[in-house]
Amino acid sequence: MHNPCRAMVPESTTLTFDSTFKSHGENCAGTLMVPGAVERPPVIVMGHGFGAIRAAGLSAFARRFIAEGYAVYLFDYRNFGDSEGMPRHWVSPRRHLADWAAAIRHVRTLSGIDTGRIVLWGTSFSGGHVIQTAANDRLIHAVIAQVPHVSAIASLRQVPVRVTIRLMMAALRDHAGRLFGHPHYSRIVGRPGDTAALTTDECWEGYARLLPPAAPWENKVLSRIFLDLPFYNPLRHAHRVKAPTLIVAGRRDTVTPAHAAYRAAMRIPDCEFHLVDGSHFGLHLEDEPACLENIALQLAFLNKQVARPVRCRAAY
Template sequence: MRLEQQPASATSSIRIRPTTVGMGEIADPSQYSLPANPANLLRADPARRAAVSFRGDGVTLAGHLYRPPTVAVGEPTPGVVMCGPISSVKEQTLPHYAERFSAAGYTVLTFDPRNFGESEGAPRFRYDPNQVIADYSCAVSYLITRSDIDPENVAAVGVCMGGGYAVSLGARDKRLKAVVSIAGGYDIGGTFQQFLGVEGFAAYLRQVNDLVQRQYETGEIAYIPTIAEALTDRVPVAVMPNPEAFSYYDRTGRDEAPNWSRTLTADSLESYFGYNSVIHAPLVAPTPLQIIHGTTDTALLPEHAQRVYDAAQGAKELVWLDTHNHIELYDQDPYVSAAAGHALRWLDRYLGAESPVQEQDLRL
C-alpha cells in the first residue's frame, strides 16, 4: 500500500492508493474467490445492543442501538446511522462495525429496511434503493430525537449498498456532519453490464422484465433467489450470482440471521439496476466524504469507488485496503478492523467523540 499526501486544501486530503501491481492483479479475479478463514471470522456480541423501533414512512422500522459502554445512561454522544448490503438484515455485517464505533464513544443505530427482517412493510422482500434511502433518512430523524444523542453531531456510515446509500443520503440530508462509505455499491447497472457485456446484461434484464410482466398479468408476486453460486439453466436469474456472496449469506443466514430472506421480488432488480450514486457524489459537499474500498474487490469494482471520489467536492478521502475479495470487509479481520479504524479517524475529525481509539485497539 502506498500513501500519498496531497496538498492541504478544502478539496483534498490523504489518499491511500494501491500499488500498480495490486491494481494489475484485479485482471485475474479467480485468485480472489477465497473461502473465509474461520480463524478470521468475527462474531457479534448480542449483549452489546438493545432493540429499538422507530417510524418510517408509514411503517415501523426495527433497529438495534449500540451505546458506548463507558458513558452514563442518558449522556449525549455523537451518533452514527448505519446501513448494510442489499437484502441484509441488522444482524449481518453491521454489528462488527457498530461494536467498534460504540467502543470509541459513538451511539450507533442499525436497522432492517422496510419489508425485511423485523421491520414492517409489504410486499415482503421487495427491495427499492430509493425507499431504503428514505428509511435511512428516517433513522437519522429518529436518532436526532433521542435525548442521549448530540443532534449536531450525527454521521452516516454504510457498507456495500449501504455505502452507496450513504453517499446518496449525504447529497440530500445536510443534518449529517460526515459520511463514510465502505466497500460501496455505486453504479449497479454499469457494474453488471461490465460483467455480462451489453448484450448479456440486456438479456439478463429481459428475463427480469418478463417475470415482472407475468406478475402484472397474474397479480401474483414473482420471486427470485437472493443468492446463487452461479447462473444456470435451473437458476437463470439471481440477485447475487457468485460463490463469494453465496458463501457469506448461506453461512450467516443459517448461523446469525435466521430472518434473512433467500428470495427477493423480481421487480426489486429493476430498481436495483437503475441505482447510481456517482451522480450524487458532487452534492455531498460541504459534508466531508470518506470512501474506503478494497483494491481487489471483484463484486463492486474499485473503479467505481474512484469515480465517486473524483466526482465529490469539498473535504474528501479515498482509502484503499489490500483485500482479496469483497466480503472480507463484511465480517473478517484484519480487514474490518482496518476499515473501522480509518472510519473512526474520519468521524473523530468531524464529530469528535470523547474517547477515540487507535486502530490496534479495534480487534474486539
C-alpha cells in the same frame, strides 16, 4: 430515554434500546446502542446492503464503534427483517432512501445522544444510499461508505450477459404478477452461472458468512428490482455531498468495483479514499485482515472528523 451518562453505568456497559420509527405509515425496526459512561455520544446510523438485515454482519463494526464511545443506531428497511411491509424482500432504491430519511428524522428526536453529530454508515448497496442521502441532507456530520454501489454500469458489468437477461425476464414476470397478487422472486446470492443478483466467485461463501445462526433471512428478493438497478447511480449526486466522507474500496472486489468508488470519491469535495487489498465480502468479515484494516481506517476517520466522545466522571 434517560441520559446514559446520568445512569453512571460502567464504561464497558452498552445500553440497548428497541427504537422503531415510521416510514410511509409502516413500522421500521431499529436498535439504539449507547456506550456506558459517555455523555451525549455522536451516533452512527447503519443500514445494510442488498437484501440483508441488520442482524447480518453489522455487529462487528458496531461493537468497535461503541468501544470507542460512539452510539450506534441499526435499522431494517421496510419489508425486511423485523420491520413491517408486504410483500416481503422488496429491494428498492426509492423505498430504501425514504427509509434512510425517516430513520434520520427519528434519530434526531432521541435523547441521550448528540443529534448534531450524526454519521451515516453504509456498505455495498447502502454505501450508495448514504452518499445520496447526505447529498440531500446538509446537516449530516460525516459519511462512511465501504465498498459502495455508486454506478449501475460498473456493477452490471460484473454480471454475465446471460444472467442479466434472465434477471430482466424475471423482473418482467414480477411486474406482471403484481397486478394479480402473485409476486415473482429471484435469489439474492448464487454460485457462478446461477440466476441470482450476486454470483461472482466470492459471493456464495462470503454472503453466508455474514449471517448469524438461525437468522430470519431468506435468499430471495422481489425480481422487480432488476428493472430499477440500471437507473440507480448515486455517483451522480456525489458532488453535492458537503459532509466529510470516507470511502473504502476493495482492490479485489468483484461486486462493486473499486474504480467506480474512486470516481465517486473524486467528486465529493471533502472525501478520503482508501483502497484495501481485499474482496467485497472480505472487508465485512472481521476474521479477514482486510476487514481489520478497514475498521482501523474507519475509526481513524471518526476520531479525526467527529470529536472524541466525552467520558463521564465516575460517581463517588
